Amino acid sequence: MQDVHGGNIWKWQNVPGQKVLDFSASLNPLGPPKRVFQLLSENLPNLVHYPDPENLEARRALSRYLGIDPRHIILGNGAMELLYLLPRALRLQSALIPIPTFSGYEKALLLQSADPRFIAWWGIDPFTAKVDKLARLKQAAGGIQGLFICHPNNPTGEVLEKRFLLNLLDFCQERKIWMILDEAFIDFLDQPEVYSLIQEVVSSTRLIVIRSLTKFFALPGLRLGYGVGPEEVIGRLKEEQIPWSVNVLAQRIVGEILKEEAYALESRKFIQAERLFLLKALAEIEGIRPLPGRVNFLLCQLTGEGLTSTRLAATLVEKGVLIRDCSALRGLNRQYFRIAVRTREENLSLLSALQRICL
CATH class of the missing domain: 3.40.640.10 (Type I PLP-dependent aspartate aminotransferase-like (Major domain))
Known part of the structure; x- marks a missing residue:
């Protein structure tokens, strides 16, 4: 069994000349209270x-x-x-x-x-x-x-x-x-x-x-x-x-x-809006089928020929974007990857990179 997790920002933090956008770790995009x-x-x-x-x-x-x-x-x-x-x-x-x-x-x-x-x-x-x-x-x-x-x-x-x-x-x-x-x-x-x-x-x-x-x-x-x-x-x-x-x-x-009730309400509202935005935008990219999850990440399937999730992840790393390659996850295959729901600016950067790769 291969032990695979997202969130290993330390491995990629020194990508030359680029700020790394981490979509591999499923965390609250608003940051801590x-x-x-x-x-x-x-x-x-x-x-x-x-x-x-x-x-x-x-x-x-x-x-x-x-x-x-x-x-x-x-x-x-x-x-x-x-x-x-x-x-x-x-x-x-x-x-x-x-x-x-x-x-x-x-x-x-x-x-x-x-x-x-x-x-x-x-x-x-x-x-x-x-x-x-x-x-x-x-x-x-x-x-x-x-x-x-x-x-x-x-x-x-x-x-x-x-x-x-x-x-x-x-x-x-x-x-x-x-x-x-x-x-x-x-x-x-x-x-x-x-x-x-x-x-x-x-x-x-x-x-x-x-x-x-x-x-x-x-x-x-x-x-x-x-x-x-x-x-x-x-x-x-x-x-x-x-x-x-x-x-x-x-x-x-x-x-x-645990007392941060306003933060919790704001976070849920924000993440739901961005998840729906991502879901719609991803569905419009040829070769990608997003699954309609209910939380702060989306599992996506590559439906086209040739491109695998491992290759996609490697290509995105070169552009300073991390995703979770799910090819080694039991029950999935090289068609699947997972992305976190981030801020609108970050989500747009991911979508732009995916559109260029999937053309």
Whole structure:
């Protein structure tokens, strides 16, 4: 398995004579809330102290925000840390991964010598979009101990109805399957609570929800995520987690960024408008078929002859533009690439470059 991620700006930051536009990392294009930099500056003196090993202040802030007891909450060095800890903490021997999706689940399982099983499930074509998704999952779930669902899904941007997710959770409960719901991109939806299962965690014995705080707030370098699950599972995760994995600066800003309601509303409105603009403009470029995702990125298919996503990505790099080549992502091929939704000026630069290449 090839481990491929977007966001490696450091590899390309010295492209001669050009400013690099990064469409490979799916972050909030508005950047962090303005207050964040002031908060970080104010807390620099705290770098002389070890972080709180219990992340107590940050967990209490999340508890108030979610309305969930802090005993059900764990902080992580990004959502990725918690996803990598889960197979060991849950003692998973096998898990089902609907594809195409985030490649980190497979790697997390393999690191623990667990068996990842795959099912082509997320709808990248009209056939898979119309089949009975719940029935297909149930049919493929024989003998598994875990199920990874990325919701909204990366890279397709699809969103599932809450009723569907509740039915799937009921099935997992009956079969004693751990349902691991990765909601890293949930905050980009207009009404996250309408689609999330995070409030079901307290009453469920088989649900774990993982979220990122650095994608929506555009702070990936700070590394901050959290998990919500049964108290016993949270305890197991803490036993597996290295001490002080969350730094003191990350800990100190949690409570403040969760108060940024105006920023959240502005971000969702801005991203929705730019996504629709990009969707329409991309569809007008011959040889490109964008898939109508619901969050801050779009998966696109190259429909013409000759041009591959790898070649397209390499050509764009020469023009100072980074995209996510999805050819190595399980369930996709060399026709697919993903782009983030950026500002109008940046989006126009990408569209101009694509038009010149695809002519």
